[in-house]
């Protein structure tokens with residue numbers, strides 16, 4: 001039974017890669033120094049994995065920015081503008097220009113598009129394809145790293161490639177006249193060359209990642225897959241191919257594996273344990289090895305050895321010891337590196353947490369248990385048993401409250417129509433009321449304040465006074481812009497989830513739990529280890545202070561339960577829905593406190609609702625069942641007259657408009673302007689019942705939108721949505737812009753709303 005790993009975090013334990021890349025971008029180090037640091041990180045990672053006893057160790061899982069972008073360079077899939085910048089000499093500069101754009105010496109080339117990697121928070125650079133596109137080996141990174149690893153370790157190195165179908169799937173056609181899967185015939189010869197070259201360098205195993213196997217595939221994708229792997233199978237007498245799938249099960253696509261003759265198939269038995277029996281049954285007749293993805297590469301909890309051993313023993317029973325491999329389910333890219341660098345996590349919690357390095361060692365634990373070491377099994381069993389009753393983790397009052405949630409708790413008192421009437425009477429808004437999404441520019445000044453507070457150069461009181469000054473300032477600015485509903489600016493928040501996680505029971509934050517989000521950007525997700533409850537008010541002081549400084553309406557600003565879950569490491573000892581309802585109850589209490597303190601409009605942000613969607617459509621209903629319920633628990637405890645807003649990012653909502661309307665928020669603001677109101681297409685088929693503010697200006701560039709442009713978008717919206725239901729607001733993310741841009745843009749926005757009100761008859 002071989003032990004292997006799909007990929008190791010590459011940012012370095014002290015975020016060395018981030019620091020090195022940023023130093024290189026700002027000309028503080030040269031490329032040799034950058035490469036040296038990269039090499040050091042790779043060496044350390046390989047040594048750690050070798051020391052733990054892994055039989056196969058991945059290489060080419062390292063990346064200076066993104067492994068999908070690495071693939072684009074390997075395959076020579078480089079869009080024109082970057083290639084034709086004559087002043088770029090080094091490949092690494094070409095690479096970074098694709099990732100970050102190139103603005104120098106009169107050149108102004110934008111960065112390539114970026115989007116999320118399946119259902120994770122990792123972002124990759126989207127490959128761009130043209131009709132009849134040709135591919136060729138352009139970068140030597142994978143071959144160089146293979147030479148490097150050969151020198152460093154005695155275990156078997158295993159180069160990792162993103163598979164051809166997944167690679168094409170992740171990209172985008174730049175013209176409408178073709179389908180990117182049509183490129184497979186041009187692409188496969190290059191994959192064959194790469195595999196042969198690696199084999200000639202001495203590679204005996206190659207890992208090809210095809211996570212698309214867990215998705216609902218189209219006929220085009222199926223045909224491309226069949227073609228690709230018939231060709232790749234021809235090489236199998238020369239080198240062992242391990243085909244991996246992860247993030248879900250592959251039963252729907254198992255027929256695709258039938259006709260191919262690769263050596264090993266990796267499946268994820270964490271996300272879909274149910275597939276194991278079927279896959280075993282299927283493999284009995286084939287010669288393939290089964291790689292069991294048993295250790296969770298997406299979450300940080302200790303493995304349950306009893307469960308894993310059962311899966312391994314069953315697989316060995318049916319396939320024999322030589323045809324079973326064990327591994328984490330996915331790359332460990334999505335979790336922090338080493339728990340030894342955590343100093344403040346209470347021991348009761350720390351002892352049930354594993355980061356990447358510890359996860360690798362769990363594989364040798366499992367092997368030792370199989371060899372007869374029952375002590376390891378018992379110790380693991382005892383730890384997990386102890387956690388089941390730990391008073392650190394469990395709070396009977398909170399559990400009881402979740403159990404007692406009733407139908408009435410997830411319903412507003414009256415229907416939207418009645419609420420809307422009462423709210424309009426009370427607020428007396430004009431048509432097209434204007435507002436913003438919550439944050440305002442987070443300037444250097446604010447970051448300095450926060451860092452001074454952290455270093456204790458500023459007392460809490462002094463810090464809070466400064467933040468209050470900023471709030472007063474932002475209110476004056478909004479009054480001058482003449483917005484209808486104001487916000488307090490969120491200056492006291494570093495991050496919209498972290499802020500709440502620091503105030504809720506059941507959460508901890510880590511000292512060094514960094515995970516790559518994109519490029520050099522890392523995040524430190526909070527950990528939900530226990531029952532979640534509100535300890536005290538979290539936002540009331542700030543919002544009431546802000547309200548006391550204006551006669552206009554101040555919108556309270558909260559993060560919703562689904563987003564808090566989605567951007568944290570969540571405990572795995574109870575259904576995710578239970579944890580969601582606990583967070584929802586805490587938010588509900590906060591909503592109530594805000595209402596009791598006189599706040600009339602409360603926004604509960606759920607930017608992550610869409611990205612939490614399961615990969616397979618068949619699982620959407622159950623996801624919506626609990627996520628919508630959670631939002632409604634949080635938002636339904638208020639009077640009819642209190643207006644609940646919510647906000648969502650990304651414009652692809654056409655397919656989920658109905659569930660969104662089930663949230664029953666009085667007003668929803670949605671990021672749309674980047675797609676020029678693409679969102680509105682869905683409104684022809686489904687008439688959204690409540691009020692809605694599609695973003696009318698794109699905050700992603702410093703450009704100031706003109707009054708006419710905004711008016712045009714308002715017109716478009718008015719064609720699809722009843723005018724009385726339309727709000728006018730920018731897209732989210734004002735915190736990333738500069739003040740002068742924000743003021744000018746918002747003034748144009750309120751001006752456009754004013755004109756629209758006057759010309760209402762022409763809008764319909």
Ligand code: GLN
Pocket residue numbers: 437438439496557605607647648649732733734735
């Ligand atoms: N209220 C948040 C803000 O304006 C919403 C952030 C988001 O949409 N991700 O920054």
Ligand code: ZN
Pocket residue numbers: 607647648649650671732733
């Ligand atoms: Zn948003």
